[in-house]
Every structure is written in C-alpha cells, then in structure tokens.
Amino acid sequence: MFRGEPISTYYSPQLEQIDEKICALIQERKKIAGDNPELPSEETFQSWGKKFGHYPDMLREIFTMMQNEDVFRPRVEPKKFRCFVPVMSGQKFGDQMICVTHLRQYENASVLSLTVASPFDYKEHDDQRQLDYELKIPDSSYDCRSDDGSGSEGLWIRNYIITPAIPDELPDLKLVFQEQEFFPKQKRTGNVFELNLRKTN
Incomplete structure (x- = not known):
C-alpha cells in the first residue's frame, strides 16, 4: 500500500x-x-x-x-520499564481457562499478558481456525492494542499495550475480551468474556 x-x-x-x-x-x-x-x-x-x-x-x-x-492508529511503543505488577484474575470460558497474571509497567504504557489454556492444540483445533482476542476497557479513556503473541500445544499468550499506563495501585477496571477468528476469514465469533483487574499481594 x-x-x-x-x-x-x-x-x-x-x-x-x-x-x-x-x-x-x-x-x-x-x-x-x-x-x-x-x-x-x-x-x-x-x-x-x-x-x-x-x-x-x-x-x-x-x-x-x-x-x-x-x-x-499511531502506535505507542512502551518505553523505560519500571516494574511488574502481579495480577491474578481468571475464569473458565467454555473448555478454556483464561487468566491475566501480571502487568509490565512502563513510563508511557502498561503491557498486559493474557494466557489462554486449552485441552487442544490451537494449530489443529476446529478445522484449522485461528482464534484471537480483542481487548477493550469500557467506560474508560484507556486505549488497548494487540501486540505480539505466541502459542504451543494447549497454551496461547497474547500481549496488549494499554495507554496511558494503568496506575500501579490498580483501579477497579473491567477487561472485556472479544473472541475473533483471523483465519480463514476475519470475523468476530460473538463470544465475549470479562475479567476484573485486581492486584495480588
């Protein structure tokens, strides 16, 4: 282009x-x-x-x-790592276990890691469909962008860049993940799950 x-x-x-x-x-x-x-x-x-x-x-x-x-959209690259913030929020979603374990805190952004554990191999599941998750934080000014991801048999990890950075003392935020299919045809599946962001000691 x-x-x-x-x-x-x-x-x-x-x-x-x-x-x-x-x-x-x-x-x-x-x-x-x-x-x-x-x-x-x-x-x-x-x-x-x-x-x-x-x-x-x-x-x-x-x-x-x-x-x-x-x-x-203009892409924000996280700069100057500050700290990790431990998070523990998860739920069962169908036959998958979805959880957020931590935030990586930078001066200009937060990076959230979503872990999806499944009893199947993503590469072979459901007629070769490739699934991903779009993140939104409703009723807030936070901008969320999908970043890199990786997967293996039974495990998928997706990172999201959130701007501005979420405070280290986590506010009460609802994370809404929209499941979407990227292959063979990009479309939303209609499946949505929510997690509440909360800090662990």
Whole structure:
C-alpha cells in the first residue's frame, strides 16, 4: 500500500468537495456499524463493480481497510520499564481457562499478558481456525492494542499495550475480551468474556 506524498501537485476544489463527502459517509458508516464493521458480500462487490464501473477487487480493498482501521492508529511503543505488577484474575470460558497474571509497567504504557489454556492444540483445533482476542476497557479513556503473541500445544499468550499506563495501585477496571477468528476469514465469533483487574499481594 502506498502511503507516501500525493503524486499530483494540483487538487481540484471540486474533488475536495466530493472527497469531504466521502469522509463524512465513512464517519456515518462507522457510527452505524459500531464495533462490528461488516464487509459487503462478494456478490455485492460484483454488483457494485458493474453498476458503477469499478473493479470489484478495488472495492473489496477499500472496505477491508475500513474494517481494519485499527492498524492505522499511531502506535505507542512502551518505553523505560519500571516494574511488574502481579495480577491474578481468571475464569473458565467454555473448555478454556483464561487468566491475566501480571502487568509490565512502563513510563508511557502498561503491557498486559493474557494466557489462554486449552485441552487442544490451537494449530489443529476446529478445522484449522485461528482464534484471537480483542481487548477493550469500557467506560474508560484507556486505549488497548494487540501486540505480539505466541502459542504451543494447549497454551496461547497474547500481549496488549494499554495507554496511558494503568496506575500501579490498580483501579477497579473491567477487561472485556472479544473472541475473533483471523483465519480463514476475519470475523468476530460473538463470544465475549470479562475479567476484573485486581492486584495480588
């Protein structure tokens, strides 16, 4: 994807008016879609391509970028590690055990580690589906971003960068994890689980 400087040095005022309307429509779509920015069907892409004279692949790319808007957010890299904060919060979720064991505290962010223990191998489970979890902290100003993760037979660990940093004396926060399928098709499964963040001695 090209993200450099615009190729053209001239920008028509007529185009600017149209492009502003496109931006307004994108904003309206986001409000209606909420946390579930669904993609049109393949048949719809084909139909719109014929109706408006566009390549269906181009339309699919545009809508996919809107679905994955999160990747365009400015990325915060944790800087200057301060300490570990022990946390113990977990629950049984289906046939899995979900838990948060600690926070890594930095000057500008917190890194939360989610551990998912299962009786199956993630690489072979459920017809080769690859599952992940999106983190949100409702009713707060915290921004949560998925970071690196690793897995083996029966165990999956996902890290999340949270900004600004959560205070060392943990406030009463609810962690909401939304299960989503990344392969073969990116979509939310509808499964949600919640954990309460609390510090251990």
